[in-house]
């Protein structure tokens with residue numbers, strides 16, 4: 001009996017989701033029937049009317065009847081092992097489309113490719129004529145041998161030799177076999193032959209194909225998880241067909257699948273990668289994998305940094321895991337909220353009270369003045385955060401002996417008792433008033449769990465780059481030291497809060513247990529290249545335990561408009577231009593909720609929001625935590641955009657006085673190391689805001705642009 005499989009394009013462009021409900025029901029009924037029939041029964045089944053299109057190019061392509069008006073197109077290798085669903089189309093279109101297709105096994109990736117052979121044959125001669133008159137061709141420097149080694153076959157090679165530039169390749173790509181198109185796109189983006197081999201071909205580690213023609217094809221189908229999903233049974237079929245299609249749920253890249261579905265890791269594991277490489281996607285798939293192996297009574301914590309991300313992860317996980325009983329076994333919270341829960345429980349149900357940033361600063365200021373200290377409130381707060389809390393220093397002797405890594409202002413030992421007094425007064429003040437800072441709450445909650453024992457069997461962490469050692473300690477204590485204890489996803493290039501961590505010293509070993517994802521699924525290559533320029537040549541410290549991280553090989557195969565950089569004479573003119581641009585996006589059919597406006601400050605975001613509303617464009621502040629279904633352009637700070645994504649993003653107010661924001665950067669004469677760290681965080685913040693954009697990015701300023709833009713050659 002055949003196994004059912006779907007090809008990605010079955011859903012692509014919303015084709016399946018757009019079919020009327022009764023047609024989808026018929027598709028479902030036909031598909032329920034397939035696995036129950038032998039090849040002979042399939043051919044004989046009158047209801048399905050299973051037959052090749054007239055003039056078929058490929059002998060394995062068949063069509064079948066969905067109803068009187070629609071037919072399905074399948075790739076059905078002769079041995080009858082697999083039925084690969086390609087599309088459902090109106091009757092005549094289905095025949096015409098099916099007749100155009102050809103299919104084959106890629107010589108390098110050993111995956112199955114199905115392509116529009118008729119289109120390719122039609123377009124190539126015209127392109128050849130144009131190429132004859134063109135100057136330089138796009139792949140002139142790459143030999144036929146190299147292209148063949150990357151899996152490019154004779155027909156694609158002929159086509160590739162006509163291509164003049166990357167734009168033309170984009171026109172051609174839909175006609176080409178998919179793996180070959182991908183290879184050409186990355187070569188066109190400047191990646192070397194070796195790099196493309198390593199990142200696209202070699203790591204697929206395909207199963208060798210042997211035997212007769214149909215078993216080679218069967219193996220190829222199994223070698224193509226990026227585009228082909230095998231359906232294990234009726235339940236999975238229902239899950240795929242009955243929910244709105246989301247590619248990330250079904251088609252993981254091999255590098256993503258390998259990390260997410262590895263049966264077990266001997267301990268903690270870490271996945272890094274630039275923006276949009278699917279780290280959150282991998283984290284959610286890992287949760288699904290772990291859920292399927294959970295023993296009775298065990299639970300999973302999926303945790304991240306902000307509330308907006310918690311709700312994104314929660315709704316993603318609901319899409320991925322259909323069984324409500326399984327979902328119930330996952331807690332999705334921020335790390336700080338988790339600390340709050342532990343403390344509430346410990347206090348018999350009474351929730352802790354937290355200090356805001358401004359109140360914390362005021363307390364430090366009061367102490368500095370009262371004790372007549374030679375340090376200001378900022379220095380004191382940082383010393384407490386980066387030395388005392390980070391190293392969990394509890395007594396003056398330990399403080400006297402402590403190293404102060406990352407602190408650039410030397411501190412004579414003789415002065416430390418005075419400083420310790422300030423620290424003790426601060427914590428005594430918190431205790432007396434029954435309040436916590438969020439980080440101290442994490443530290444206290446960690447101590448509680450260290451005494452009382454862990455709560456979870458697995459902890460999965462997203463946006464890990466911004467967690468403070470006190471938060472890590474809480475996570476460490478939340479799960480026993482066992483295989484698969486912590487699964488950590490993060491990107492050091494998006495570190496926008498000041499977090500310096502040695503995971504090893506906190507009992508979390510990830511050295512040698514890391515995968516770096518490189519393929520961006522979110523943004524166009526134009527947006528990526530533009531945003532990367534902001535960080536070029538600036539080393540970024542890795543997620544844990546020293547060493548730098550890198551964006552080498554980071555890329556996208558999507559293409560689109562170049563980002564726009566716009567300088568205005570004053571703020572009103574800038575806001576007017578942002579409003580005009582956003583309105584143009586909406587008029588072009590983009591839903592307002594798929595558009596974001598980001599600024600360094602809430603006041604600027606608010607101003608743009610008001611400008612939009614005045615022009616009749618609905619807009620909401622991210623601060624008001626709008627529900628996903630709330631209509632309106634999202635406006636907020638760059639910080640609030642962390643981890644989110646939008647089709648179009650306008651980053652406003654990127655002026656010399658605002659980015660970097662002087663108040664967020666410790667002056668170099670106060671602490672040179674902290675100064676450099678703060679400056680980098682501001683730079684990363686702009687990088688984060690820009691990389692939220694999928695299709696279009698607009699960056700603006702008034703008067704003088706930010707030094708980050710001028711240094712990157714953007715303004």
Ligand SMILES: Nc1ncnc2c1ncn2[C@@H]1O[C@H](COP(=O)(O)OP(=O)(O)OP(=O)(O)O)[C@@H](O)[C@H]1O
Nearest residue numbers: 247248251252253275276277278279280281521643
């Ligand atoms: N295999 C995939 N197929 C299709 N889409 C994918 C795949 N993996 C990720 N995506 C999509 O790419 C986008 C980025 O994914 P995700 O948010 O997981 O990336 P990230 O690495 O966590 O990003 P960031 O670090 O910028 O927050 C999402 O729209 C996601 O659905």
